[in-house]
Amino acid sequence: MFSPDWIVVGAGFTGATLAERIGSALQQRVLVIDRRDHAGGNAFDYPGPYDILVHKYGPHIFHTNSKKIWDYLSRFTEWRPYFHHVLAHVDGRYTPIPFNLNTLNDLFPLGMAATITSSLVETYGYGKKVPILQMRDAQNEQLRFLADYVYRKVFENYTMKQWNLRPEQLDSSVSARVPIHISRDDRYFQDTYQAMPARGYTDLFKRMLTHENIRVSTSTDYDSIDGLYPNARVIFTGPIDEYFRYEDGALPYRSIRFRMFEQETAYAQPVGTVNYPNEFDFTRITEFKHLTGQTAPGTVCVEEYSEAYVPGKNEPYYPIPTEDTASALRPYQERARELRGKVWFAGRLGDYAYYNMDQATGRALALFEKELSVLR
Ligand SMILES: Cc1cc2nc3c(=O)[nH]c(=O)nc-3n(C[C@H](O)[C@H](O)[C@H](O)COP(=O)(O)OP(=O)(O)OC[C@H]3O[C@@H](n4cnc5c(N)ncnc54)[C@H](O)[C@@H]3O)c2cc1C
Numbered sequence: 466m467f468s469p470d471w472i473v474v475g476a477g478f479t480g481a482t483l484a485e486r487i488g489s490a491l492q493q494r495v496l497v498i499d500r501r502d503h504a505g506g507n508a509f510d511y512p513g514p515y516d517i518l519v520h521k522y523g524p525h526i527f528h529t530n531s532k533k534i535w536d537y538l539s540r541f542t543e544w545r546p547y548f549h550h551v552l553a554h555v556d557g558r559y560t561p562i563p564f565n566l567n568t569l570n571d572l573f574p575l576g577m578a579a580t581i582t583s584s585l586v587e588t589y590g591y592g593k594k595v596p597i598l599q600m601r602d603a604q605n606e607q608l609r610f611l612a613d614y615v616y617r618k619v620f621e622n623y624t625m626k627q628w629n630l631r632p633e634q635l636d637s638s639v640s641a642r643v644p645i646h647i648s649r650d651d652r653y654f655q656d657t658y659q660a661m662p663a664r665g666y667t668d669l670f671k672r673m674l675t676h677e678n679i680r681v682s683t684s685t686d687y688d689s690i691d692g693l694y695p696n697a698r699v700i701f702t703g704p705i706d707e708y709f710r711y712e713d714g715a716l717p718y719r720s721i722r723f724r725m726f727e728q729e730t731a732y733a734q735p736v737g738t739v740n741y742p743n744e745f746d747f748t749r750i751t752e753f754k755h756l757t758g759q760t761a762p763g764t765v766c767v768e769e770y771s772e773a774y775v776p777g778k779n780e781p782y783y784p785i786p787t788e789d790t791a792s793a794l795r796p797y798q799e800r801a802r803e804l805r806g807k808v809w810f811a812g813r814l815g816d817y818a819y820y821n822m823d824q825a826t827g828r829a830l831a832l833f834e835k836e837l838s839v840l841r
Pocket of ligand 1: 687
């Protein structure tokens, strides 16, 4: 009988990293459970039509500036170098985003683009990234015009579709994710390390979780095993409000409906993702072949429709970072502190934080090093 020292709830990046560290570095037994019928969390991928690797819960592109996180994950995968490119459909053209100097040349008359470029470089410096909401307060009239244009054409409606909130209502960390980039670098991310796991995320997770001290049980909800292992410590990476039975109120999340479709053409679009800020109900279309580098006679794409999270109906994908949700989270953080030593919360849903995959991994590594590795 496998008698675990630890229960890790959730087999995404957070849960898998903690299970791997506890199993191999602490040499303690871990039972990882996930209510879904697979490991991998939101990064789960599988071979779809034409054998193209598709991401069930939306496109996931790995990027990080942290050598530590890169080195850690590189123990479990080889990588395929990949720079993500995104176009937005603006004023009838497909133009590169984040908005940069190439976008400026693409959308404005040449003379005007040149003058605005000079103002941008003089005011902020070449290579800088400036949040749109910040540029809207610029002294220079042309820069205010540009910020206003980008706000209206690229940012405002996309944000409304994605979050059902106005950009000003969201935490500034969200709007900072969509800056104006004073550069000709068209890549969507500028991180030092950008790549896709060569055999996909599911393979990476399999390698992380294959260890004599680790057992994985999918299609297993925490409720169904709660109390079975009274001496085991618990790491919970599901929604923190759900753990506490919503006693301080339900936290809001954003969900997404994915519509996957295939086409009998080599490529459906020129880059990995095309955003549609102003047209249609979906926010963006991603074509997986660009991400995986596979060749096939046909192709597979996914459209994303943001929607409200309704428990039992869809999945809580995004915590919603606003001042109100930060206050609503506090009582739960207080409850979590009281349980420490027995139960820990981490991850996008456990911390209620808008983490990327590298941040989820980094948070898990830091929790392990600071608090868990000293436990015996
Ligand atoms: C559409 C979309 C696109 C994204 N694109 C990117 C990207 O390009 N690059 C990037 O770096 N990041 C991206 N992310 C973010 C990325 O998905 C997260 O950073 C990552 O999944 C966080 O890992 P996690 O382990 O904290 O959470 P998750 O991956 O959400 O894993 C939590 C797991 O816990 C399970 N669980 C919850 N409650 C219970 C319970 N009670 N019992 C049992 N199991 C439970 C869930 O089923 C889930 O599998 C994207 C996210 C979304 C939604």
